[in-house]
Amino acid sequence: MKARVHITLKNGVLDPQGKAIHNSLEGLGFDGVEDVRQGKFIEIELADGDTEAAKARVANMCEKLLANTVIENYTVEIES
Amino acid sequence: MSAASAAVIVFPGSNCDRDIAVSLEAALGHAPQMVWHGDSDLPNVDLIAVPGGFSYGDYLRSGAMAANSPIMREVVAQAGRGVPVLGICNGFQVLTECGLLPGVLMRNASLKFICRDVDLRVERNDTIFTRDYGAGDVIRVPVAHHDGNYFTDPDTLKSLEDNDRVAFRYCAPDGAVTQAANPNGSLNNIAGILNEEGNVLGMMPHPERLADPQLGGTDGAPMFTALAEAIAA
Numbered sequence: 001m002k003a004r005v006h007i008t009l010k011n012g013v014l015d016p017q018g019k020a021i022h023n024s025l026e027g028l029g030f031d032g033v034e035d036v037r038q039g040k041f042i043e044i045e046l047a048d049g050d051t052e053a054a055k056a057r058v059a060n061m062c063e064k065l066l067a068n069t070v071i072e073n074y075t076v077e078i079e080s
Numbered sequence: 081m082s083a084a085s086a087a088v089i090v091f092p093g094s095n096c097d098r099d100i101a102v103s104l105e106a107a108l109g110h111a112p113q114m115v116w117h118g119d120s121d122l123p124n125v126d127l128i129a130v131p132g133g134f135s136y137g138d139y140l141r142s143g144a145m146a147a148n149s150p151i152m153r154e155v156v157a158q159a160g161r162g163v164p165v166l167g168i169c170n171g172f173q174v175l176t177e178c179g180l181l182p183g184v185l186m187r188n189a190s191l192k193f194i195c196r197d198v199d200l201r202v203e204r205n206d207t208i209f210t211r212d213y214g215a216g217d218v219i220r221v222p223v224a225h226h227d228g229n230y231f232t233d234p235d236t237l238k239s240l241e242d243n244d245r246v247a248f249r250y251c252a253p254d255g256a257v258t259q260a261a262n263p264n265g266s267l268n269n270i271a272g273i274l275n276e277e278g279n280v281l282g283m284m285p286h287p288e289r290l291a292d293p294q295l296g297g298t299d300g301a302p303m304f305t306a307l308a309e310a311i312a313a
Contacts, residue, residue, distance in 0.1 A: 068177070
């Protein structure tokens with residue numbers, strides 16, 4: 001089974017990289033871009049097992065290593 | 081000459097370990113022990129330094145991998161017993177990631193790697209790290225980082241300020257704390273903070289890089305003499 005983890009900056013945390021991407025998009029002539037926030041996407045291959053247990057385990061991985069919860073939120077999806 | 085012992089933690093990608101060892105040796109009169117990250121045994125020492133560099137290539141987040149290495153569990157344990165811990169640059173990032181210090185060092189607001197001398201105001205001189213400076217002194221030492229933008233939640237920031245846990249701030253040459261003197265976007269121009277007990281200091285600037293006349297300045301040296309005196313006492 002596969003876990004997909006999205007890590008995003010919390011609201012209110014300044015994202016200078018997102019701002020730079022936003023500026024570049026406008027520079028390329030893409031209109032109507034109101035805001036850009038950048039983050040991380042991590043795929044984890046897991047041994048098959050209970051989906052809920054896997055989700056809890058990956059959430060624990062996020063708490064301990066994958067995300068810094070001072071500034072980041074995370075979401076976990078399990079694809080079995 | 082002091083019999084006090086110091087350890088410098090070395091990660092793959094550390095690059096200021098030798099600089100800090102030389103600074104400590106000059107102050108202590110003997111060389112610190114260099115301890116490899118994979119060791120789970122840290123000898124009992126009187127001072128631990130976590131050096132600058134790019135531990136584990138800054139993978140995931142600066143300091144994140146190093147913070148979870150076996151040796152850091154020992155560093156956290158010894159810090160809990162009151163052993164002084166000094167983290168510089170990447171060392172500061174490691175200390176925030178492992179929870180010894182609050183907050184996080186984010187990408188510089190300019191997105192640029194910044195490598196130049198900066199002025200720092202010494203906010204307190206009643207700590208084991210800063211007692212050879214005067215409170216309000218302005219010292220000049222280099223910064224060299226991409227992720228030095230100190231950030232934390234408003235409650236933690238208030239607690240740091242209310243409890244005088246900011247050790248150094250980026251400032252103008254006259255000591256004024258201004259936005260123009262803030263190289264990286266850090267909240268309240270924070271360059272270095274202490275833990276609640278005052279035995280752990282993390283800072284982005286590099287006192288060890290200006291601690292010998294041959295390096296062009298000695299503004300960093302008092303930190304190491306202060307520590308040597310503190311742990312010899």
